[in-house]
Amino acid sequence: xxxxxxxxxxxxxxxxxxxxxxxxxxxxxxxxxxxxxxxxxxxxxxxxxxxxxxxxxxxxxxxxxxxxxxxxxxxxxxxxxxxxxxxxxxxxxxxxxxxxxxxxxxxxxxxxxxxxxxxxxxxxxxxxxxxxxxxxxxxxxxxxxxxxxxxxxxxxxxxxxxxxxxxxxxxxxxxxxxxxxxxxxxxxxxxxxxxxxxxxxxxxxxxxxxxxxxxxxxxxxxxxxxxxxxxxxxxxxxxxxxxxxxxxxxxxxxxxxxxxxxxxxxxxxxxxxxxxxxxxxxxxxxxxxxxxxxxxxxxxxxxxxxxxxxxxxxxxxxxxxxxxxxxxxxxxxxxxxxxxxxxxxxxxxxxxxxxxxxxxxxxxxxxxxxxxxxxxxxxxxxxxxxxxxxxxxxxxxxxxxxxxxxxxxxxxxxxxxxxxxxxxxxxxxxxxxxxxxxxxxxxxxxxxxxxxxxxxxxxxxxxxxxxxxxxxxxxxxxxxxxxxxxxxxxxxxxxxxxxxxxxxxxxxxxxxxxxxxxxxxxxxxxxxxxxxxxxxxxxxxxxx
Numbered sequence: 001x002x003x004x005x006x007x008x009x010x011x012x013x014x015x016x017x018x019x020x021x022x023x024x025x026x027x028x029x030x031x032x033x034x035x036x037x038x039x040x041x042x043x044x045x046x047x048x049x050x051x052x053x054x055x056x057x058x059x060x061x062x063x064x065x066x067x068x069x070x071x072x073x074x075x076x077x078x079x080x081x082x083x084x085x086x087x088x089x090x091x092x093x094x095x096x097x098x099x100x101x102x103x104x105x106x107x108x109x110x111x112x113x114x115x116x117x118x119x120x121x122x123x124x125x126x127x128x129x130x131x132x133x134x135x136x137x138x139x140x141x142x143x144x145x146x147x148x149x150x151x152x153x154x155x156x157x158x159x160x161x162x163x164x165x166x167x168x169x170x171x172x173x174x175x176x177x178x179x180x181x182x183x184x185x186x187x188x189x190x191x192x193x194x195x196x197x198x199x200x201x202x203x204x205x206x207x208x209x210x211x212x213x214x215x216x217x218x219x220x221x222x223x224x225x226x227x228x229x230x231x232x233x234x235x236x237x238x239x240x241x242x243x244x245x246x247x248x249x250x251x252x253x254x255x256x257x258x259x260x261x262x263x264x265x266x267x268x269x270x271x272x273x274x275x276x277x278x279x280x281x282x283x284x285x286x287x288x289x290x291x292x293x294x295x296x297x298x299x300x301x302x303x304x305x306x307x308x309x310x311x312x313x314x315x316x317x318x319x320x321x322x323x324x325x326x327x328x329x330x331x332x333x334x335x336x337x338x339x340x341x342x343x344x345x346x347x348x349x350x351x352x353x354x355x356x357x358x359x360x361x362x363x364x365x366x367x368x369x370x371x372x373x374x375x376x377x378x379x380x381x382x383x384x385x386x387x388x389x390x391x392x393x394x395x396x397x398x399x400x401x402x403x404x405x406x407x408x409x410x411x412x413x414x415x416x417x418x419x420x421x422x423x424x425x426x427x428x429x430x431x432x433x434x435x436x437x438x439x440x441x442x443x444x445x446x447x448x449x450x451x452x453x454x455x456x457x458x459x460x461x462x463x464x465x466x467x468x469x470x471x472x473x474x475x476x477x478x479x480x481x482x483x484x485x486x487x488x489x490x491x492x493x494x495x496x497x498x499x500x501x502x503x504x505x506x507x508x509x510x511x512x513x514x515x516x517x518x519x520x521x522x523x524x525x526x527x528x529x530x531x532x533x534x535x536x537x538x539x540x541x542x543x544x
Contacts, residue, residue, distance in 0.1 A: 001080040002064060003039065007055040011043070011314055022059055026067055026077075034060040039080075042203030043320065048312025051320065085185035087122060088533045100539045102127050103265040104253055106236050106277075109163020110521045111512025112269030113219060114528030115535070117189065120226035122536055127261065128228060129253070131235035131274075132160030135216045142167060146350055146439040149412045154235070157361060158273040158353040158486075161232065162216040165521040167351070169343040169364045170207035172199055174522040186525040193218040196366070204324070208366035236277065239266070239284055241505060248285070250507035264507045264542065265535050269528065270514040272489035273353050275394050287494050287503040288390040291516050294340065294487040295400060295455055296378030297447065297480040298348045298360045299419065300434055301473065303373040306344070309470045322368040325375070327473075329465045331458035335379050340487055342375035344368045347437035348481050350412060357401035358408055358415075359485050360438065372437055376484040377462065379455040393490025403450045404483040408443045415450060415483075416442035420476030423460045432477025442481055450482045492516030500534035509535055 007021050022036060023029070040056040058080050061067055071077050105116045108130040119126040131154055132138055138160030141152045153159075157167045172187065187199050190207070193215040199205035207215070220230060238254035240262075252262040270277050282288050303322055307315035310323035322344035329337045346364025353359075362374045386396040407415035416436055421428040427446035436442040448456050467474035493510035494503045495517075502508040511517065511531040518524035 002059045002061065002067070003078050003080040004057045004059050005076040007057060008044075009053050009055070011051040011053055011317060011319065013053070018055065018057075022057065026059070026061065026071065028061060028067065032062045034062065036060065038201045040203060041201050045311055045314070045320075048310070048314065051311060051314045051317075053319070081181075083181040083184045085181070085188075087118075088536060100265065100543050101263045103267065103535050103539065104129060104261065104263040105267045105269060106253070107163065107269035107271055107274075107512070107514070108161045108216075108230075109269060109271050109512065109524060110165050111518060111524040111528040111531075112163070112267065113216070114186065114189075114525045115267050115269055115511060115532045116223050116228055117219060118529055118532035119535060120223045120228040122532075123227065124536060124539065125227035125229070126223075127263070128223070128230045129234045129236055129255070130161055130230065130232050132156075132232065134232055135161040135166060135213050138162070138166075139213060145352075145412075149440050151352055151355060151412065153353060153355065154233070156353050157349060157351040158271065161220070162212060163271055163524075164273065164351075164361070164486075165524070166212050166216065167209055167349060167361065167363050168521070169341070169346055169362060169368075170209065170212050170366070171341075171520060172205040172207065172522050173203070174520055174526070176523045176526060178526060182526040182529045183522055185529060186522060189219065190215060193222070206364075206366070206368075208368070209363055211366050238280060239286075239508070241284060247502075247504035247506060250505060265509065265539060266507060267509045267511050267531055267535060268493060268515055269511045269531075271512070272486055272514050274514055275354075275398075278391060278394065278491055281493065282389075282391055286505050286508065288491050289494055290383040290386070290390045290393050291488075291490065291492045292380060292382045293393060293490050294338075294378035294380050294484075295451055296337075296340075296376055296459060296484050297482045298362060298374050298438075298484055299377050300348060300372040300374045300436055300479045300481070301475060302434060303345050303371060305472050305475070306373045306470070309472060322373070324373075325470060327377075327466050327469055329462040331461045333454055333457055335454060335458035337377065337379050337458050337462035340376040340378050340484075342373070344373050345370045346374055347372070348374050348414075350414070350439065351486065352401070352412065354398070354401070356405055357398060358405040358412060359401050359483060360414060360481055361484075361486070370437065372434065374437070376487065377459065378484055378487055379451075379458050381455075385452070390491055397485045397490060400451060400483050400485050407445050407447070407450055407482070411440075413441045413443045414438045414481045415445045415447055416479055416481045417445060417447045418476060419463055419474065419478040419480060422447060422480055423463055423474075425460075431479065434475070434477050434479045436479045436481060438481050442479070447480060447482050488519055489514050489516050499538060500531055501538070507538075
């Protein structure tokens with residue numbers, strides 16, 4: 001099989017164009033082409049009047065060696081790499097070589113899900129602990145919060161089966177380096193669980209909330225069939241750690257009902273909002289350090305405006321779908337302002353997990369056909385902005401979320417402001433053409449008190465600057481909704497590079513976004529695979 005990259009065709013091309021392009025590029029007759037599949041499809045929209053599709057293909061030909069020898073100068077032609085997942089240390093046979101207690105996985109977001117899946121596929125029968133509810137019960141609680149303002153602190157956008165990614169745009173792309181093709185394994189398992197097959201080849205795959213719900217259920221059933229065990233509404237409140245001269249050794253976990261479960265291998269896939277768990281880890285002496293994150297608002301524009309600006313006359317084409325964007329501005333006060341978690345054709349959602357605090361997120365369905373585009377527009381901050389102990393970033397998040405709660409009226413309505421008014425420094429009093437999507441409701445006000453002055457200054461400078469990148473982006477009646485504080489974990493539970501165990505606590509495996517090692521569904525799932533392999537190798541070594 002050959003990999004042929006950079007095959008470019010017009011947006012509107014017929015079925016015969018792709019094989020014809022392969023024959024032309026390889027200089028072979030039709031009878032020499034045995035078959036091909038699309039490995040990746042992206043687009044180049046820099047010329048809006050002539051959008052181009054770009055294909056990477058896996059091609060099967062007669063006399064492959066001769067074709068490679070003849071076209072050795074073509075940097076876009078090569079033998080197709082093996083992208084199949086390979087289990088470590090004997091794979092499924094690992095379970096037969098260890099008498100170790102079963103591993104524990106805390107958390108069922110994308111990271112925990114793939115830790116559990118890989119361990120189960122190796123026959124290691126993981127025990128999966130989730131503080132929240134099963135995904136369908138959690139969905140009922142979350143939608144109830146949006147409709148009735150009734151927050152369940154253990155079952156919401158942040159907590160419950162599927163993790164925070166369940167209520168998101170379902171983006172499945174990342175900028176991580178992935179030499180072992182773990183991302184391919186993630187996408188393959190998602191397709192097995194019911195995701196559309198196109199996620200295997202489109203350049204920016206996404207799934208959407210409703211499809212994610214069904215997939216999470218299917219993957220749980222698979223894990224259970226392989227010997228894994230789930231326990232929902234099972235909150236870990238402490239760790240059993242035996243101290244030692246070079247740090248501690250985990251011996252198990254303690255649940256909120258007082259039960260202690262023994263294990264020498266505990267995976268922390270707890271997500272970026274498990275603040276009480278972070279506090280427990282810090283109290284128990286597990287090494288934690290503060291890390292940078294970002295704060296800002298959600299902004300909503302008409303999706304039609306973004307489509308037109310990005311795709312011109314091709315806007316609305318089914319292959320292109322709803323347009324996204326990526327923006328960055330380096331403000332004069334030294335702060336970087338950028339778009340984050342952009343949700344085409346989606347909604348802004350209430351993502352609070354603690355009473356009396358308000359935070360937003362973005363979500364969309366697979367169709368991405370809602371009226372508005374929304375994105376977080378955030379300002380990067382570092383531990384120098386919140387000096388103190390490793391948990392100081394959490395204290396800042398809570399302070400800003402309390403400010404937003406009060407500005408919104410104290411009932412989980414979000415504070416909002418029109419972009420034009422925000423830049424001008426005046427409170428908003430009525431909406432324009434853009435109707436906000438946040439539920440329960442948006443309360444118009446002045447957002448300036450919700451964030452530190454340096455962030456407000458940088459954001460006010462950024463919106464007019466963004467207009468140079470997307471004409472019409474600085475739209476006076478576009479709507480800002482506050483606040484966005486959970487762009488990433490404010491802490492890092494540092495781990496060793498060689499075995500992925502905690503820097504000072506053996507048997508404890510910090511993983512995913514909550515530990516500071518991922519930033520989205522795909523990267524968290526990939527980190528879960530890496531951690532599962534590390535757990536398996538450790539169990540095999542201890543069991544010898």
